[in-house]
Amino acid sequence: MRTEHVRIEGVDFLTTLTLAGPIGLLALHGGVEGGTAELATEVATRTGATLLTFTQPLGPPTHIPSTRMSECPPLHTFAAHVSLTISLHGHNRGSTPRTIYVGGSNRPAARALATALSRWAPEFLPLTTLSEIPNPLRGLHPDNPVNRTKDGGVQLELPVLARTSHAAPTHPEIPPEEIVEALTAGVRSLMERAEQR
Template identity: 80%
Template structure:
């Protein structure tokens, strides 16, 4: 496990990188999108996936869009090492408080994760049809890190209750066990299918 401070657009981030399996768990907005870093850590520890989280230990948190996250050394190392990225984000859309949007360029992988979430976390509704995902949450831009590993990736946009058991901010955040179980099952399936097109 390697930690490093990086500065992006004036914001100071603490990155935590652990190189392991071919699937990578990425949380670009840990602390801003509560529970995403904790969820990524838990799933990576269960599956042997590679892990990279960004948190902001100093000052008020700043949300920098994914496409503007600079190619700092930890992110470059992560993208070079992994074959497929699962990028965890949070959405706060009041009209869809139980919806998990599965965007990103790797559509077969998105469907695998959605199937696992449907089984393990039935209280939430995973959406994979791109036309049903709000445009800002689709995660399809080529500059988005989720699409820059060699097999692309899946951008999971999670509502508050799918990423923390405490809707009011807490320290530490505690991801719901059923969501951890669902993403873990999906990642394990993806790792088993590595090299066969996902």
């Protein structure tokens, strides 16, 4: 595990990078989108995936769009190491409190993760039809870090109920076990596919 301080657009981040398997779990907005870094960490621990999280240890949380975060050393190292990225984000859309938007450029991988979510966390709705995903949540921009690895990636936009087990924020956040199990199963499936190629 390697930690590094980086500064992006005047905001200080602490990055934590663990190089491991060919699938990479990424949480660009840990602390801003509560529970995403904790969820990525837990799934990576259970699967042996590579992990990169960003947190903001000082000052009020600032949300910098993913497309403006690509040019930093930890992300370059991460992208050079993994073949497929799974990027965890949070949405706060009150009209869809149990919908998980499954975007990103690798649509077969997106469908595989959606299948795992449907099986292991049936109380949530994973949505993979891009035309039904709000445009800002589709994760298709070529400058988005989720798409900068060899096989592209999957952007998961998770509602609050899928990121934390508590109504009020806690530190650290504790992701719901059913979501951890679902993503663990999905990542293992993707790792098996990668090994068979």
